[in-house]
Amino acid sequence: QRSPTYGRGRLRLPPGPWQLPIIGSLHHIAGKAPHRALRELARRHGPVMMLRLGEVQAVVMSSREAAIEVMKTQDLAFASRPQTATVRVITKEGRDIAFAPYGEHWRQLRKVAITELLSVRRVLSFRAVREDEVAAMLRDVAEAAAASRPVEMRARLAALVSDTTLRAVVGERWKHRDVFLRELSCATELVAGFNLADLWPSSWLAGRLSGVLPRAQACIHRVYGLLDGVIEEHLRRDGGRAGHEDLIDVLLRLQKDGELPRDMDVVKAVIFDIFGAGSDTSATTLEWALAELVRNPKVMRKAQAEVREAFGDVGRVREQALGELQYLPLVVRETLRLHAPAPLLLPRLSRKPCRVLGYDVPEGTMVLVNIWALARDERHWPNAPEEFRPDRYQCESRGVDLKGTNFELLPFGAGRRICPGLAFGLANIELALASLLFHFDWEVPGLSDPTDLDMTDIFSANTRRKADLPLRPILRVPVPDVDLVQ
Numbered sequence: 001q002r003s004p005t006y007g008r009g010r011l012r013l014p015p016g017p018w019q020l021p022i023i024g025s026l027h028h029i030a031g032k033a034p035h036r037a038l039r040e041l042a043r044r045h046g047p048v049m050m051l052r053l054g055e056v057q058a059v060v061m062s063s064r065e066a067a068i069e070v071m072k073t074q075d076l077a078f079a080s081r082p083q084t085a086t087v088r089v090i091t092k093e094g095r096d097i098a099f100a101p102y103g104e105h106w107r108q109l110r111k112v113a114i115t116e117l118l119s120v121r122r123v124l125s126f127r128a129v130r131e132d133e134v135a136a137m138l139r140d141v142a143e144a145a146a147a148s149r150p151v152e153m154r155a156r157l158a159a160l161v162s163d164t165t166l167r168a169v170v171g172e173r174w175k176h177r178d179v180f181l182r183e184l185s186c187a188t189e190l191v192a193g194f195n196l197a198d199l200w201p202s203s204w205l206a207g208r209l210s211g212v213l214p215r216a217q218a219c220i221h222r223v224y225g226l227l228d229g230v231i232e233e234h235l236r237r238d239g240g241r242a243g244h245e246d247l248i249d250v251l252l253r254l255q256k257d258g259e260l261p262r263d264m265d266v267v268k269a270v271i272f273d274i275f276g277a278g279s280d281t282s283a284t285t286l287e288w289a290l291a292e293l294v295r296n297p298k299v300m301r302k303a304q305a306e307v308r309e310a311f312g313d314v315g316r317v318r319e320q321a322l323g324e325l326q327y328l329p330l331v332v333r334e335t336l337r338l339h340a341p342a343p344l345l346l347p348r349l350s351r352k353p354c355r356v357l358g359y360d361v362p363e364g365t366m367v368l369v370n371i372w373a374l375a376r377d378e379r380h381w382p383n384a385p386e387e388f389r390p391d392r393y394q395c396e397s398r399g400v401d402l403k404g405t406n407f408e409l410l411p412f413g414a415g416r417r418i419c420p421g422l423a424f425g426l427a428n429i430e431l432a433l434a435s436l437l438f439h440f441d442w443e444v445p446g447l448s449d450p451t452d453l454d455m456t457d458i459f460s461a462n463t464r465r466k467a468d469l470p471l472r473p474i475l476r477v478p479v480p481d482v483d484l485v486q
């Protein structure tokens with residue numbers, strides 16, 4: 001183990017686990033879920049910990065105080081992102097928002113994202129799309145309920161979120177949907193994972209062996225090719241369909257008005273972000289929420305009682321009245337506490353030499369914040385932090401929200417790089433979850449004790465459930481347009 005005073009020159013670098021030649025600290029995390037392995041290491045080496053991942057120098061923050069330094073006190077100094085070889089290929093040299101280095105280009109796109117693409121007004125403009133797609137899902141589930149058939153909820157929820165996002169972006173159901181989503185998911189996995197080319201950027205051999213860059217190039221070529229077609233259709237019709245703009249219309253209008261660069265790759269890279277950052281995150285959150293509720297029947301009953309009481313006389317969940325619910329948002333909040341889709345956020349990069357809690361962090365260091373560890377730190381979550389208890393926000397954690405001001409709960413990040421899609425994501429999640437709880441009761445087929453449900457997570461593009469989620473729906477409130485009451 002390095003001592004805290006180890007360092008080059010006068011630097012006091014953070015401590016960290018012992019390193020091997022070439023691979024550095026990789027053997028400490030290889031084969032394990034990184035957020036778990038890093039928490040174990042931080043317990044031994046402290047909340048500001050230095051690792052070497054291949055050639056890449058990384059510092060991992062694992063306490064609330066360290067997170068505050070990186071995303072509040074010195075947010076500007078840590079507001080960039082590492083440009084790995086894969087990121088450069090997938091984002092066409094940082095033309096998107098999520099991976100763009102800090103600078104004028106990112107500021108311009110970020111402003112457009114907040115004021116135009118993902119603003120509350122824009123999110124509201126897609127309400128009919130959300131309601132329509134949720135209604136289609138409810139009809140499928142009601143049919144399965146009538147046939148006493150389980151529904152594989154992972155796939156159904158993923159389809160719900162992708163179709164809603166596609167209609168918001170493209171404006172209609174798209175004939176290339178399946179191939180687009182397949183290529184997109186390949187590109188997202190490549191950009192999110194650790195691979196040889198990114199860990200040993202100076203090694204020609206590592207690049208060749210990994211084969212990841214040609215794969216990334218092929219993937220992104222196909223994704224951008226499909227987007228070319230749909231953008232051309234939008235350019236031909238020039239403006240929103242019957243006065244209603246989809247997100248491609250918005251991007252093209254902003255480009256015309258000079259608020260976005262003329263470069264069409266920027267439009268495509270931003271669309272890639274909206275899917276890459278927005279779809280799986282929302283779908284896996286829905287899946288975890290349902291799994292936790294099924295495992296915790298008391299919480300499930302309480303959440304169902306609330307939605308049934310609120311919407312019983314209308315016979316369906318109406319998005320505009322979701323704001324009246326008190327308990328459902330706590331269920332979502334607790335799901336995101338235990339199962340943040342990005343447990344290490346997106347990596348940051350130090351833009352200059354910094355000091356964090358007494359340690360030097362050199363310029364150009366990759367910085368990871370282990371929000372998964374913060375969200376179950378006994379100091380801030382004294383009551384059974386590993387358990388799913390939405391009620392905790394009604395007593396000990398009143399006032400803790402998701403907007404990046406409570407540093408013990410950061411599923412959307414914080415500071416300048418906080419997720420701009422928070423409202424967009426939550427709108428999808430809350431309507432779907434409330435509707436599934438309103439119309440149906442849920443059982444796990446073949447499991448007499450629901451607490452036996454497998455909750456193992458795996459880390460890929462997002463942290464998701466390892467197992468599928470087949471659930472048996474039991475219809476309780478008829479689904480509009482479907483007469484399938486049991």
Ligand code: HEM
Binds near residue numbers: 113274421
């Ligand atoms: C449950 C849903 C979601 C979760 C948990 C989530 C989480 C995150 C996290 C942790 C970050 C990195 C923040 C940081 O570095 O501090 C992020 C960034 C981002 N998210 Fe989300 N996200 C969600 C939904 C969405 C949606 C629906 C969209 C778009 C439609 C979106 C677009 C973005 C973008 C563009 C960034 C990059 C921001 C930047 O670097 O400036 N996200 N998100």
